[in-house]
Amino acid sequence: MSIQTEVLVIGGGATGAGIARDLAMRGLDVVVAERGGLASGTSGRSHGLLHSGARYAPADELGAEECIRENRILRDIAGHCIRDTGGFFVQLPEDDPEFFDEKLAACEGIGIEVEVLEDETARAEVPGLAPDAERVMKVPDGVVYPSRLVAANAASATDHGAEILTHAPVTDIRVEDGRATGATLGGDVDEDVEAEYVVNAAGTWAGECAALAGVGLEMRPTKGVMVSVDYPGLGPVLNRCRPPADGDIIVPHETQAVLGTTSIEVGDPDEFDEEHWEVQKMVEECAKMLPDVATSEILRTWWGVRPLYAPDEADRETMDGGEGDARGISRGFFLLDHDAEGAENFASIVGGKLTTYRMMAEATADHVCEAFGVDEPCRTAEENLPGVDDERRLDEFVAEYDARSPTDEDVLTAD
Ligand SMILES: Cc1cc2nc3c(=O)[nH]c(=O)nc-3n(C[C@H](O)[C@H](O)[C@H](O)COP(=O)(O)OP(=O)(O)OC[C@H]3O[C@@H](n4cnc5c(N)ncnc54)[C@H](O)[C@@H]3O)c2cc1C
Incomplete structure (x- = not known):
């Protein structure tokens, strides 16, 4: 039957x-x-960031609008499937200050709630924030438990x-x-x-x-690594305020912080190398925003593979000058x-x-x-x-x- x-x-x-x-x-x-x-x-193998859309503004207004709309809906309908933590975009000395200003203006234009925090307010929320962090804006990012x-x-x-x-x-x-x-x-x-x-x-x-x-x-599958370290009590999501790159997001869980990620093309989504340098790079990059993660115990690592549609990726390569890494x-x-x-x-x-x-x-x-x-x-x-x-x-x-x-x-x- x-x-x-x-x-x-x-x-x-x-x-x-x-x-x-x-x-x-x-x-x-x-x-x-x-x-x-x-x-x-x-x-079940993603970074678990409930995007506010701020990551994609100003490069992709439509994508950012979709994120903030769905972010608000999930806050309404999904209860304990998500955590409303808020998120920071953190500008470090080597980051272009104009990028911060552009993101701020784009978020405001799209209607993503955004606020530039006083230094002491940001440090009160994240006591472990890098001493050299120059500016922080707060956005409605969250955490999703897939x-x-x-x-x-x-x-x-x-x-x-x-x-x-x-x-x-x-x-x-x-x-x-x-x-x-x-x-x-x-x-x-x-x-x-x-x-x-x-x-x-x-x-x-x-x-x-x-x-x-x-x-x-x-x-065109691309793999990304996540590294979960022992770090209780991190409040908001931390995003590096620069064009998207390796190791620029830290997602808070109750007692852990999840560092990530990379974007590397793989031939077969079921067969790829899980490389140690990716793990090390996550720790090194994320420690620039939150220095203590450099010495935190690594508790878990896992990889996920993005479901990217090849014709679209080919268009992106044309659009971004052939670099082929259009994570922005x-x-x-x-x-x-x-x-x-x-x-x-x-x-x-x-x-x-x-x-x-x-x-x-x-x-x-x-x-x-x-x-x-x-x-x-x-x-x-x-x-x-x-x-x-x-x-x-x-x-x-x-x-x-x-x-x-x-x-x-x-x-x-x-x-
Ligand atoms: C490293 C990484 C980090 C990410 N971080 C984020 C993030 O922080 N926030 C965010 O919003 N998005 C993130 N994403 C993107 C997001 O995770 C994916 O876009 C989304 O989860 C895809 O969901 P899906 O249901 O389409 O695919 P999947 O979750 O992959 O579901 C497809 C399912 O099909 C099943 N399947 C395959 N073949 C068969 C078959 N022959 N028969 C039956 N079943 C089959 C698979 O087992 C799988 O469970 C991330 C992705 C990656 C790779």
Whole structure:
């Protein structure tokens, strides 16, 4: 017997779980197939910064606007999946003061709440701040706990009738008479799914997934390292106020500080070298903002791989003079309908950020609903995720969907 559904979503990261929630809330029948536990891809291996958009202003106004809009929505609906810490942008002596002024003006223009702090106010909030820090502006950055966020989206989807299958890798996608009709699942499930619509939300693995349906989709995965050190009580996120580069963000957890990150192209998102120099560089760079991290004990290191869409990256290289490292530009998302490539009712959603997962899910769900003639509006920005007032309940969801991941494993309550 095969599993029957209206929509099969491949991938149980933030995007896939968000799509399942959105579609199920609009009344569609949804199955999610995730090859590992939920959030076991990039979502659970990110830096966990809830962007305010200040990082992308002024280079990318649209990306910054998307971030601040979604940041505000998540503060409303996501409770203990996020932490409202605020963030600093710190100018050091070697940083261009004009960059600080431009960022400040761009944030004000976009409507991102920003304040230049008096030196003593900044040092009262972050006593360990580098003595030579010259200027600090405060923005509404925060921290996101992806294991909880993804699991809460899955729990909401389940409440609305969706089925979430973990350890269920998609090994084949069927296309019959130019139309996607289902997929084969291996792993613990080992069954066929018959679906009227297939959504590829496999992140950095989206190219491999599309190939299962005979569709070409080129991704350009880049790895980044995170280094978590023993550092209790850091208040805000610390960002270096310079054009984005290696080791310019410190994300506070309750007793740890997470240093990151790098951006290095890899051939295979499942097979790449985890290099010691990356770890050392994070400590060296981040210690320029917070000197004590140089001697703090390293407790955990992990790597994540960005789901970058290759044609977009090629455009960025052209735009930034061929340097090929356009981290200053936000990672916008792409919704690709594969109808023209001979696979009707098959779409892929790639790129984006953890911060903008809900918006990506909404765009995808709008597209799928159009195919089904469903005109229910999206409600994911208004309705709270389940369990958000109760950390234990959230962590039960994490256990239920096997969503415990490196980014926030120090924060989750024990199994
Ligand atoms: C180093 C790094 C730091 C980052 N930091 C931040 C940050 O601080 N803030 C921010 O907003 N964003 C950040 N990002 C970006 C963000 O993490 C990603 O854009 C986002 O998490 C992608 O989510 P996703 O659901 O699209 O992909 P994923 O989370 O990767 O989900 C795709 C899922 O598909 C599954 N899958 C793959 N193949 C199959 C198959 N054949 N069958 C079934 N399932 C399959 C995978 O196991 C995976 O779980 C960072 C990214 C990296 C790499």
